[in-house]
Amino acid sequence: MLKNSLRKLIKDPQEDVYVKGDEGLDENDIIVPIMGPTGVGKSTSCTQQLQHYVVPIKEELAERYKLSGRNLVLVDTPGFDDTNISDAEILRRIALWLASAYGRNMKVSGVVYMYPIYPNRMTRNDCSNVKVFRKICGDGDLSRVIIATTRWDICPTDTGTKREEELEKNFWRNLLDQSQSQGTATMKRLPNGPEHAWNIIDAILEKHGHAEVDGIILNIQHQLVTKGKKLQQTDAAIELRRKLQVLLNESSSSVKSRRENLEKVVQQVKELKIPFSSRIKSFFGFW
Incomplete structure (x- = not known):
């Protein structure tokens, strides 16, 4: 499940700081929304409320990217196609959190879109959800977007490699196309284990640390807050x-x-x- 994968970043799940909404956050925090489908079976135990977890950045990463004293905030979002909550409501919750954070001068450092490599192939509905995700992010620089493929522990090696190539060449092509003038997204594997999850975060922190600006403004934030559009x-x-x-x-x-x-x-x-x-x-x- 999405939340379980998110918790891989925390050695002891009991030590994470759980906060609902965006209270208790600071504009210097490293904000990373975690998005993606609810998972096979659409279990009611999957995330239905937008939640965030404050995680201390590993000392070696904080020193490497000069981020000492700053927290990593993982924003766990509900996935579309949940049987217990409408897609419209899910979008409303995601938009509300992001707009509220941006209104308080908190920018997004990177976005992770998690997708299971196994057992099912990508459906037309999955493609539609990816299009919505793209519109949330915008058509500009996607260099801080990481597509993390999961469930490698239960996927046959040959099947996983073929699925990965299929996703890269077809379904995720518009996000990964290196011919685009602006930055493209990156696809990475996310096997089980906190060390692999930290590798994903490391990639985001590296881009954050080398960037000329401290964070990015997602398209939906710009449209809601800057342009004053309705959802x-x-x-x-x-x-x-x-x-x-x-x-x-x-x-x-x-x-x-x-x-x-x-x-x-x-x-x-x-x-x-x-x-x-x-x-x-x-x-x-x-x-």
Whole structure:
């Protein structure tokens, strides 16, 4: 699960400082949002609330990148496609935290998107979620974005290598394309063990330490705080609307299934203010 992977960074989980919201944080903290799917099975024990964990930076890393006295803040976000919470609400929670942090002059040092390499192949829905993630980050410099592939401990070696190549050449191509003029994201393996998780953080701290600016401003932060847009007007919300429209169009032919699916999606649609045409209403037999 996403939270378990996040906790790999902490030798003793009982010693981490758990804080809800963004209270107790400082503008000098190293902010790293952790994003990604909820995991296979969509367990109710997966993250549904946006939480953050304050972790002391390892002494050798703090000295190497001149970050002594600063804390690492891992922001554990709920994943899309959770059966118990709508995608619209998940986006709202992520946006609220990020906007609040930016409003208090706390910038993001890097973003980690975690994705299981096994057992399932990437689906169309996964691709849609990646597009929403891209809109959250923006189309500019992605050099501080790390795609961390997990579950290598249960994945056959040959399968994992092939999946990794497939993700890099197809699904993650737009994020990893080295031909882009601005910085691209980096894909790294995240096996079990805290030392591997610290390797991911090390890569972020290295970019942070060598950067001319202390942090980055994500697209959704810029749109909400600087431009004063409403959430429904942001690029991420617009992309999420596209995903929901696809769900509507691809609903099951079963009348009962169509009704259940629409009842669930319609609330998300209303939250994101998607206009329903008479044709769509008639097609689903809902009105």
